[in-house]
């Protein structure tokens with residue numbers, strides 16, 4: 509048994525715990541608060557609340573509010589300029605994964621020269637300090653509050669790349685399920701399914717280890733039980749709380765194991781179709797993807813598929829029971845009718861998308877339990893497009 513465990517984030521979890529921002533030791537004196545271009549952080553009063561809690565804590569703040577749902581490098585660099593001009597010494601990501609991931613990328617760039625893409629592509633080495641990040645998730649899905657990953661797209665190159673180094677773990681994450689009750693039904697389903705696939709992929713990855721296995725199985729169990737409830741009854745605090753924990757736990761799975769090529773394929777889809785929500789792309793890929801792994805090499809996935817099916821409350825001793833449990837969950841969260849063609853994706857693009865997934869996110873293919881070729885990926889993507 510060989511494994512590393514390193515999750516240096518202080519996680520403050522629980523209903524109402526955002527209030528502790530007023531007295532919590534923070535890693536700086538002036539924050540850049542990063543939010544998306546949507547209206548929710550303002551309309552729900554979260555932005556004002558965070559600003560006032562910071563003020564009580566003696567911390568100044570300014571706001572960058574242009575981040576897109578699929579965040580782009582151009583906005584990272586724009587916010588970096590603002591942080592430099594405003595002498596911000598730490599970054600707060602407030603919102604979903606897009607806001608928190610952007611906060612991480614901004615934190616990397618404030619003191620380092622060049623463009624963010626220079627570092628993602630390995631053209632430049634980080635030489636200067638990365639600013640600390642405080643993550644305040646208002647959705648249950650990405651797990652970015654408990655992992656070192658940030659996913660940013662470059663529209664010039666059609667690349668959507670996940671990048672992570674240990675310094676990008678948030679220093680503090682405040683996970684307050686009360687902030688999640690207002691997430692609309694569809695988004696609750698998409699985001700919750702994203703967390704589900706972080707856990708499933710982390711359970712299947714060839715770098716899975718005892719710590720990630722423990723959390724992955726628990727996250728799979730919780731999501732199968734509570735996501736359908738959170739989708740139907742968004743005000744159900746127990747379901748929101750369990751989903752918040754499942755998402756953070758699945759983020760810890762990403763930190764100690766890894767996502768596999770299902771995420772590479774999804775990033776290719778949303779690199780070309782930025783309006784496609786990440787979770788929707790994953791759901792569309794999932795049944796063809798996990799069925800293909802099973803067809804190609806049943807011996808490599810049989811045991812873990814059966815274990816995941818059991819965690820999802822599906823009896824049976826065949827690996828197909830996991831595919832059945834997956835279909836049942838997709839239906840229970842109201843996504844059985846999801847079609848990639850609704851976002852304009854066409855079957856003839858499968859090869860191009862498969863090639864992009866290898867070019868931009870090829871590293872995850874090396875962690876797959878069953879080795880996939882670009883031809884395999886094109887088959888899977890082709891089956892997923894309807």
Ligand SMILES: [Fe+2]
Pocket residue numbers: 650702703706771786
């Ligand atoms: Fe994801």
